Amino acid sequence: MPFTSPVADVRFLLDKVLGYDRLAETETFAEAGADVTEAILSELGRLCDEVLAPVNRNGDLTPARLENGVVRTSPGFRDAYQAIAEGGWLGISATPEFGGMGLPQTLNTAMNEMMSGANLALQLCPLLSQGQIEALEHHASDELKALYLPKLISGQWTGSMNLTEPQAGSDVGALSTKAVDNGDGTYAITGQKIYITWGDHDVAENVCHLVLARLPDAAPGTKGISLFMVPKLIPDAEGNPGERNDLRVVSLEHKLGIHGSPTCVMSFEGARGWMVGKPHGGMAAMFTMMNNARLGVGTQGIGVAEAAYQHALAYAQERKQGKTPKGDTAIIDHADVRRMLAVMRAEIFAARAIALECGLALDMGKATGKDSWKARAALLTPIAKAHGTDIGCEVASMGVQVHGGMGFIEETGAAQYFRDVRITPIYEGxxxxxxxxxxxxxxxxxxxxxxxxxxxxxxxxxxxxxxxxxxxxxxxxxxxxxxxxxxxxxxxxxxxxxxxxxxxxxxxxxxxxxxxxxxxxxxxxxxxxxxxxxxxxxxxxxxxxxxxxxxxxxxxxxxxxxxxxxxxx
Known part of the structure; x- marks a missing residue:
């Protein structure tokens, strides 16, 4: 069934519940008034409904694959990504200095939710780029910003996050990837990283890896970790993709869901990298990216919940089975089916409100500089991430239940939501x-x-x-x-x-x-x-x-x- 972005619900929350209009009263977001917000949400809805959602099933049925060292993405994903890039959506909240729109994180939060509902596997690509953009804005040198930010914001290049190693999962301090100074401003990066989302692909011309690694004099644990930019293709003197770096995709993971998202095992074999931030300051820089991604992942759960709910609601209105209090009608008139649908709808509304409130607090903290807003954003971030993704799993599971036996049959598509969303309570912390x-x-x-x-x-x-x-x-x-x-x-x-x-x-x-x-x-x-x-x-x-x-x-x-x-x- 077609997906319809929840533009009306988002607009209602912003206008009637959360007090979004306060942002337009600040100097920082003076241009984010009602007309601009309406135009952004409406165009986002069109993109998600007409471009991203129609290729979502392709990602599940025809997963990304590794061919001769190159990752080939699912049918339609390249064109859909290009539509995202050409619309400028990767830079919706990025600084205008490098080509971003400079709009509130609240709108970025709404965008991430809608895109996730339309096509979670594809949405992961711009989400990682957004996180990398924010990390570079806060921590990179002026030279790195000038080279990488315009390309990332335009979508010409994409970003990835390289933390996890076979022996170092949630305990990031156990990582062993090495960085050795080449003496020319670059470092030789050697090690293996796993679970690298969109670590390689064919939808954009370059992949920019942010990699955590240790310098030779590094202290043990997280205090000894530095962050490096390691591009797949090393930029030439004009800033265009040049020679291939010494890194490769070892394999793609075979996963429960999000089959259209290439999850790579990456090998860095003396690859050239440039330090981002200060030596041994990698965790502070990476946490900027991770905090951005954590709210984004919370919206992923909400987005998939919305899609699963719409799927279940449509089925419940069509499927006839047994007698209901209203006679020989569709199963939506059975009390327990009505209960499930009502709970799904109520849960989604609540989780969406928490995520948008978190985005609004981030914006108000930025616009006003007040510690109270920053503290609220910090408090809400783990709640938005954890609860949004838990609800995503629960609603998607309930969606399968509404379908009954047909929910367990792949042809209905109900199970894809359940499989896809299950990763969200796990990654990004x-x-x-x-x-x-x-x-x-x-x-x-x-x-x-x-x-x-x-x-x-x-x-x-x-x-x-x-x-x-x-x-x-x-x-x-x-x-x-x-x-x-x-x-x-x-x-x-x-x-x-x-x-x-x-x-x-x-x-x-x-x-x-x-x-x-x-x-x-x-x-x-x-x-x-x-x-x-x-x-x-x-x-x-x-x-x-x-x-x-x-x-x-x-x-x-x-x-x-x-x-x-x-x-x-």
Whole structure:
């Protein structure tokens, strides 16, 4: 079935719920007014619906392949990527100095979601380039910026991120790739990297690899890591792709999903590289790219959830099976099918609101320089990534369930969403790591940023009591329970926090979801937004209490179990 980008829902959230208009009042984003935003979202929707979505199935059925050392992408992917590049979409939030649009990260967040819903495997390519652009803007020398940023922003070249090695996954500090000074301003990079998304392809003329490696005098662990730009084709004196660098694709991974996205094992064999940032400062530079990508990956989960939901809704409206309360009608009139669809729709709305709020906080922090906005963006990033991708998996699974047996049959396409989205809770920092980040690094302020956000939730609930008293009361009570749990959390030692980090993050997302649903319901107290809010607040929000009980249970019961206790008889 065709995919329809959720332009109307995004516009509603920006205009009626999140207060996006505040951005146009700042000097930084003065040009991002209503007319520009409407034009951007509408054109994005057309691109996703008419160009990206029609080749999505090709990526699943005809995966990327390695031929004579060159990666060939799925049918239609090259033309679709060129449409992205020619539209200037890779530089939507990049600096105008090098050809970017300079628009808010909020719009970039909406773009990433829509593209992911249309074609996740292809969207990964521009997502990696966007992250690389931001890393170079913040950390590269003027010479590297002038050479690489215009080509990356235009889409002529694409970017990749090279962190993981066979022995160094989430423990990045264990990596062993070496960098030796050539004495001419370049370094010889030697080592192997795995899981390199879009590490090679035929959709653009060059691939620019950001590679983490160690100098000979590097200290052990993450403090001894430096970052290098290692292009596939070394730019010549005019800045055009020249001689081939000493790197190659060893193989492509055979994966559960996203078959159209080439996931490469890369070998660097004394390849020439240029340092980005300071010696041994690689992790700081790479985290700029990773933080950008983490919000982007959260939107990937939401985008696939939207596509899976649309697929399931269309099937439920067509498929007839058994008697419903309305007679011999389609399965959408069965109570349990209606329940699944309502939950899917409510979950997507809540996760989308969290991601867009995170993008807005990033923009307001940039535009105003206020630490409170920057702290909010930092707090919301792990929630947006982890919850968006968890919901992506759950909604895609529910989509298969709506299809029944036909969901398990590949010809319907329902299973592709389930397979594709499953990677999103894993890459760019597993969701467990996101939760640990939330309860550790993001609570170093003693929970102040969380408290400010929860105060807004309670203030909004108070304002809604006269219009929607039951929904307002439930939301207020949930936020108060979360506030108390947060105060308890910050008083615990770190491993106690880690033991309950995942349920704590999910509970936080539940309360935020209720908050945004309640704000939407206040716009339409007698309309569909209020009816959808009731589904979320009455059926989904109550989970927060059980989740916070888990979060408070501590590490003791987990470590009381011996290894033998965990083994089957």
């Amino acid at each position: 597993t969701n467990g790591i996101q939760a640990m980040d939330l309860v550790a690094r993001k609570m170093m302020d003693g929970g102040e940023a969380a408290a400010r956000l929860l105060q807004e939730v309670q203030d909004n609930a108070e304002a809604a009591r006269g219009t929607l008293p039951e929904l307002a009361e439930a939301t207020w009570e949930a936020s108060e329970t979360l506030r108390e749990a947060t105060e308890w959390l910050v008083a615990q030692e770190m491993n106690e926090r880690f033991a309950g980090a995942v349920p704590y993050l999910r509970a936080f997302a539940r309360v935020l979801g209720a908050h945004y649903h309640l704000k939407a319901a206040m716009v339409e107290p007698q309309g569909g937004r209020a009816r959808l809010a009731r589904v979320f607040i009455e059926r989904i929000l109550p989970e927060h209490a059980a989740l916070l009980a888990q979060a408070r249970s501590g590490a003791g019961p987990l470590y009381d179990l011996s290894v033998e206790d965990l083994q089957t008889a």
